[in-house]
Amino acid sequence: MKDRATVASAPTTPGFRLAAATGLHKGDRPYQQDQVLIMNHPRTPGCVLGVVADGMGGRSGGRKASDQVLMTARQLFSRYKPGRDEAVATLRQLLEDANTVIKLTAISSEEEPHSTLAAFLMNPGGDCVWIHAGDSRIYHFRNGQLIKRTKDHSYVQALVDRGEISEAEANIHPQGNILLGCLGMKSTPPPVDIHLVPKLEPDDLLMACSDGLWHYFTPEEMGRVLHEQSPRAAAELLVSEARRRARGTGDNISLVVLKLEALPVAADAAD
Secondary structure: OOOEEEEOOOOOEOOEEEEEEEEEEOOOOOOOOEEEEEEEOOOOOOOEEEEEEEEEOHHHHHHHHHHHHHHHHHHHHHHOOEOOEOHHHHHHHHHHHHHHHHHHHHHOOOOOOEEOEEEEEEOOOOOEEEEEEOOOEEEEEEOOEEEEEOOOOEHHHHHHHOOOOOHHHHHOOOOOOOEOOOEOOOOOOOOOEEEEEOOOOOOEEEEEEOHHHHOOOOHHHHHHHHHHOOHHHHHHHHHHHHHHHHOOOOOOEEEEEEEEEEOOOOOOOOO
16 A cells, blocks of 8 residues: 545634645555544534544454544544534543444454544634544644653553653563553553643644654654645655655554644735
């Protein structure tokens, strides 16, 4: 499968306009288990949902799990009404409903499906909420500088938190693929980490991505590319460079980019 980047346009919102793109590549794996979604609200301009789901559990199991996440996301977002519904409650329901369906799928499957979740929901006024479970990440950049990112629910992140290894050591740790929490686990409910951005500003950018991408970059590298390029061009460049740096050992790659572009200033009227 070749690199893919698609632009999802959105109507202009007061103060900024939205540009978005997705990227998806199977890497050096024999099959694709990641899934991505960027979706404009069907009735409310300027309301956007972005989702990355990294499926695990064998070829069919992992893809079923990530498919369930996206199906649940589409259903809930189509019923979501800004101003009436709470974005936090909607994303929490996305996590809980998708987790339930994945666990039910496992009952009738020979595989043991699991999935990460990284999802953000932006309302027309610019307020935004994100939620994540697993090691798919969400980054918030402003003018190319990292403002905040999610913290992985993984074994190596726990080691970092305890001061036993550094971030650099975590990136090459042999047990870096062990998750402590995600969707579909039998005995452990998925972690619920939620973050609120009171108001996104022009030149802000959100990116959700799987570990098949972020593993190969520093935040500074990603921020620079995302700031200097359009979402589509940035997605293509990041996927291509991740493929090069993987040297034939890359995982599935998925990313969703949402960029708030400042509106051009109107020229002063001539006398």
